[in-house]
Amino acid sequence: MVFELAEEYCSCHAAASCLQMWLYNRDILDAYFSRGEWLLLALARLLKVENYAVDSPLFDNAFDKLKDMHAADQFISILPFKMAAK
Numbered sequence: 798m799v800f801e802l803a804e805e806y807c808s809c810h811a812a813a814s815c816l817q818m819w820l821y822n823r824d825i826l827d828a829y830f831s832r833g834e835w836l837l838l839a840l841a842r843l844l845k846v847e848n849y850a851v852d853s854p855l856f857d858n859a860f861d862k863l864k865d866m867h868a869a870d871q872f873i874s875i876l877p878f879k880m881a882a883k
Contacts, residue, residue: 812843818875829862830875 815836823831834855840846863873872878 808843808845812840815839815843822875826875827877829858834858835862835875 819826819830819833819836823833829835838855838859866873870880872880
């Protein structure tokens with residue numbers, strides 16, 4: 798029981814951190830991250846929303862963003878970090 802409670806606390810803390818990241822930085826983030834689509838996906842995952850549609854356009858948009866970041870040699874991150882030269 799204690800481990801389940803700790804897991805719930807960690808999920809709640811991570812969800813609050815995601816929300817705060819978006820609230821305080823949405824004006825300086827790029828277009829995808831400022832819209833908050835990633836936030837909806839993260840909260841659904843962290844809060845274990847059972848019936849969240851996997852075929853949602855949000856997943857397609859997130860995948861497209863990840864592909865763009867990979868093509869631009871950026872780390873997968875909300876803040877843009879360029880990878881070191883090869």
